Amino acid sequence: MPELIFPLDSSKKFTDQKIIGHNRYHPDIPAAVQIRPGDTFRLDCREWFDGAIRNDDSADDIRDAPMSCVHVLSGPIAVEGAQPGDLLIVDILDVGPIPQEDSGPLAGQGWGYTGIFAKRNGGSFLVDQFPDAYKAIWDFRGQVATSRHVPGVSFTGNIHPGLMGTAPSAELLAKWNAREGELIATDPHRIPPLALPPEPKDAILGTLSGEEFDRVAGEAARTAPPRENGGNQDIKNLTKGTRVFYPVFVPGANFSVGDLHFSQGDGEITFCGAIEMGGFIDLHVDLIKGGMDTYGVAENAIFMPGNVAPQYSEWLAFSGTSVTLNGKQRYLDSHLAYQRACLHAINYLTKFGYSPEQAYLLLGAAPIEGRLSGVVDIPNACATVYLPTAIFDFDIRPSARGPVKIDPGIGAPKSPG
Amino acid sequence: MPELIFPLDSSKKFTDQKIIGHNRYHPDIPAAVQIRPGDTFRLDCREWFDGAIRNDDSADDIRDAPMSCVHVLSGPIAVEGAQPGDLLIVDILDVGPIPQEDSGPLAGQGWGYTGIFAKRNGGSFLVDQFPDAYKAIWDFRGQVATSRHVPGVSFTGNIHPGLMGTAPSAELLAKWNAREGELIATDPHRIPPLALPPEPKDAILGTLSGEEFDRVAGEAARTAPPRENGGNQDIKNLTKGTRVFYPVFVPGANFSVGDLHFSQGDGEITFCGAIEMGGFIDLHVDLIKGGMDTYGVAENAIFMPGNVAPQYSEWLAFSGTSVTLNGKQRYLDSHLAYQRACLHAINYLTKFGYSPEQAYLLLGAAPIEGRLSGVVDIPNACATVYLPTAIFDFDIRPSARGPVKIDPGIGAPKSPG
Amino acid sequence: MPELIFPLDSSKKFTDQKIIGHNRYHPDIPAAVQIRPGDTFRLDCREWFDGAIRNDDSADDIRDAPMSCVHVLSGPIAVEGAQPGDLLIVDILDVGPIPQEDSGPLAGQGWGYTGIFAKRNGGSFLVDQFPDAYKAIWDFRGQVATSRHVPGVSFTGNIHPGLMGTAPSAELLAKWNAREGELIATDPHRIPPLALPPEPKDAILGTLSGEEFDRVAGEAARTAPPRENGGNQDIKNLTKGTRVFYPVFVPGANFSVGDLHFSQGDGEITFCGAIEMGGFIDLHVDLIKGGMDTYGVAENAIFMPGNVAPQYSEWLAFSGTSVTLNGKQRYLDSHLAYQRACLHAINYLTKFGYSPEQAYLLLGAAPIEGRLSGVVDIPNACATVYLPTAIFDFDIRPSARGPVKIDPGIGAPKSPG
């Protein structure tokens, strides 16, 4: 294997490791490791809640998930010679669950989890319909996931990192804090919140300590949203073999990775909608000097997906438009249209015996496709969601025979919020 | 070929045909043709503007496109025995440009067009960046499209109908008019408008005439948006071999089809962003009696895409988040995120020599994929757009060599709005 | 549509058409039509037996099929400026059944056929196991085929021409006749024959007549085998969008096309194993001057398959090795290995209720993949055959539950040889 430059011991907390990562974005978090363009290396990655979620049949851990702790990230990795204005080429050579460990208490040790977050703890894409916390545990066999909480399906995971990105410059960080603070200020007590402001509590900042820690912890951006630096993009297509190009904002690029997913549907709709896990990622990096200007990539990642993602050829798809559930017309709102498409899929699956929560968890975790089909036909956007029919043990296609009824089993554990 | 039950003579206007279709939705538009479950048949379809757009190098026709005339639809087709509550199964057996005619003045006769609509005439997805009218003419060679206005690319069209659907019931129509009227009322003089109210001018209502025509024309819904009945969904994946299931709201279902596209990218972003054309469509229909309740499909189409859509395996992708161009943070807005991703792609393509408008037209027409990648990571949604690299005559991948420069040719004709 | 330069009237025999094609290869058959590099055009094509096979439930027509009449070809098409040594670029823009005719007595009018040829009339790939004549009629609905003689399956056809090619030079023809004659001479009375010598009976030679006809008919090569000029390659991957490069051996290239297939599995194993039909093909041609030498293509076609062939992602595969059914070891014989793999597949399918002949006909016609998996592991070659599971109405995967039993229906008509 490539040299392991960021090791994690599965028996220890993220903050007790030999090298300490971070869970905030700030230009002054020191690089944990130094590499050179052309290097190939391995990083261990901890699951985003550092082991707070257990392989059991209760959703209390999801309900109480400590949002101030996320995402525990491996890095920053400084790339020798990288300068603001460069493009950092990152090749994902391999990515998977914790190597050589397939049982244990840590997500990534042969299992992972999907959670519907409670409204009081961040909520999810369909928070109004699903205000309570739910959990599904997924077992891994090779690249295939199955769940005792969502029976009747098995699928090949599109394993990928949910979060990769470079460090922001001071200017960029200031911009983030300003614009997100402005948004929060429009409804500061909203539940769930509109955005997450800097939060010193539970901040992990690598080797920083003392006053410098306090200063940075007070300024550093949360890792929840994707931003100009890439970050928590949750793009399910960043599978093995993918090449990503990130803009560089600070000397050294200060690249970080985390939030590995065993599988995810487009949108990661239940909030921790992917199958969350710890694991490893093997990367190769290089630079395009001055590439941001040369290619006009001032922000956000561009990428070329790998060619070994799971292939499906038969799909059942649902469409939605930008009308709210209670009949209000919205103007070209693709976000709402996708909510409606997902609700249609969920409703359909309940006709086969699933609970709505099982169906919702499935859409979060399985390799579903979510497309922006129509975005201009005033006033309705049209979004579509595609379920691969082969992941079901039974025939989910509509026909004159009507749906078969499956045994939903023990169901998905619930913890009222 | 299957029996042609809705013929169109290419030399005549839509309103001078033997059978007259319609361009509004209303339950009282009489069925033009009657069929039975299990029937296979062909419909001719006129391009959505009934020939107003010409194969030339001026965008005046796009600038002046008569929005009150669209979409000219083939139908309604009444299905014997169909009742409200049924699901109508529609199999797309074949669909293509006007058969046996590959030259002539009508889009679909060997050519089609893509337009960026001017802000004053409806606008487009990126209306603030592209307020003026532009046009690209695409020539068909087999299933491949090329354009003198967008050189350097050729691609296999994902030929599909932009619009298919059943007739609304009176109740459903009333609901549409109420909710869309309410939206319009929030900003009635907006340019472009928020929605399109009923418009008697240029209404085509099949065989209706006299007072009944006037009444229906005053109530009938415009066909621009997709709604509960399917309609103008502009789902590029409804290619040959697709099976669609539509809810039935009126006896006979009263099914209609139109707005054929030679190719389209996800979103149809330039408004008439697909390659618009007239042509034919061969359908087979059947019923699932009571299927709306059995399968929980109360609205919008569900479908199973066909298996002969063009295949690409290498993509260059761009991501965007829900921050406006002038730096305002929006809350989980996938629509905005997709706008930003598309703008990134456009900006990138200009580095190779395209004008922004050429790039924009290309994204509308080529088989690009648009995905809702992350929809829960507050406050930023993440959307992604994927360009198949094989459609370009040159290498569009980023590298240390920098972009090649192509000759943009005569460019896309412009008509200031 | 492109200009129809080789029309066929479905109500008339091949020899009663306005332009007469040919069914033999000879450099002196005059070109039927002249075109220029860069031209796009349509050819009508007659099914290979010129209508001798009927849409009924008897296999007598297959048993008595007049081999001396095949293949009726559309051409020769002379390409202006083509010279020996050039490569002729042929783009398949479109190909399909007889346009605008979907019922009638001619294969291609909404239906096609697959035949197992009797041992006495040419035999087939598994002639020893299947010595008698059988037939299956396939009905077309859009691009999908089903058969009353092989129930329980439906599949999207990989429509393609079985035969395309250029005319041989006199030298090349002499070489063919010499080497094939030599082979025949090793066992001249074999049933089925080793090869087919020139046969003046039933020869069709375009406009030739009189003594010239007699001379050419006596020398001209039969069209059954593929050879240096392309010819009857029966490559199922020459679907719409394919670009083929043919060596040019005579001035004008004298290109011909025929033997259209609605679908075919790799090998076309039952002899007329594809779904045979008449229809049309739209082509675009161009030249690479001197391309044979430039690219080292002295013989046989090279090609780039199109990107709209039917996609399947789940397969059940069978393997075979080069041991005969009665236990004899052959040395690295991939042909035999593929026979054994196909026999395994047939045997397997009979466990679900099919007759062996139904299974054999299915393998000939459906889009199965046949691969040369191992060719060096002395003494056994290993060949594999892949069946797409989605073409079956039932689950054909092996499991502890055992196979379901289908109703084989009326079975495939048989005519003892």
Place this chain on the structure above:
Amino acid sequence: MPELIFPLDSSKKFTDQKIIGHNRYHPDIPAAVQIRPGDTFRLDCREWFDGAIRNDDSADDIRDAPMSCVHVLSGPIAVEGAQPGDLLIVDILDVGPIPQEDSGPLAGQGWGYTGIFAKRNGGSFLVDQFPDAYKAIWDFRGQVATSRHVPGVSFTGNIHPGLMGTAPSAELLAKWNAREGELIATDPHRIPPLALPPEPKDAILGTLSGEEFDRVAGEAARTAPPRENGGNQDIKNLTKGTRVFYPVFVPGANFSVGDLHFSQGDGEITFCGAIEMGGFIDLHVDLIKGGMDTYGVAENAIFMPGNVAPQYSEWLAFSGTSVTLNGKQRYLDSHLAYQRACLHAINYLTKFGYSPEQAYLLLGAAPIEGRLSGVVDIPNACATVYLPTAIFDFDIRPSARGPVKIDPGIGAPKSPG
């Protein structure tokens, strides 16, 4: 990871390991490990020559490769309750190079090799054209292979086991020895040999010793060819996620695995034409009791390929027919037709600057497709070989511009046989 039940220490010879595998087939080789249906486990696998081939620029090791030593296999694995007549279900959960070791002297430690075997040492598919030994070393970066000996290409490996299978019964073994002996007897001194008889020299037989070793070594079958038990099938499609069904011939099934390949083209044409390596394989096994009769699977494996094999969508293909290079006509010989197609591809690639041997090595190792396109068109079979164009750094498509010329670099090392 799953429990490692067959470990191999990379620093020791195959015969110095804690558990000793085997390199011959015989029912009396004792099981090395015992498992149960439903178990998931890992096997380490040694490259087939047990380290005889080095990562250097000489082909002497290929020329002198000790054929009597192959294939070193991990097993036999006894499955509790397996009885003759059952089908053994083997799920390939994962397979890859030697885990956690990416540099070192053993193939599988970050590199692998492809060899053209010399005529005097077994030869290859095109032995008459390539009588000498050649070698190419491939370096692995993630799942991608590149070679200093074959520049200008890189491709994602279709990692798979070349050899898996169950133990033969005594009756089956006797049958093998009889039929292969009979073949050898037809030309016992042929170079290369027609088949490989039992060979006590270098036999490895697990824990057997003394007289029992000698008896078994004298009877045991060589592992080179695929046979009724699966064995060395070299099916490139047995990638991760594949489910294979093997017939069981002895109590316990006595299953073995070896000959891992990082990548291979259809046919493995250069003899050790795959990219040979050691590594690991994770398997899950189960039984279908009595499945051989239930499903009619008396011999050879049947399988369902996984869905994460590398995807390519653009191919350049070559065809061949069953005429020898010196112009002899053979009767329906697909083996010969594939040889001719491969020779055409090799010849074509030399026009771009490759040596014939580089091209040959590439066809062996890259994920090329080899299809039996036509097998009935007397007297010529037609075989086709497909090269994915995306694996080349340059454009390999034919055009009027002519081929680019690449720098072939140091070339492939040669050792005259």
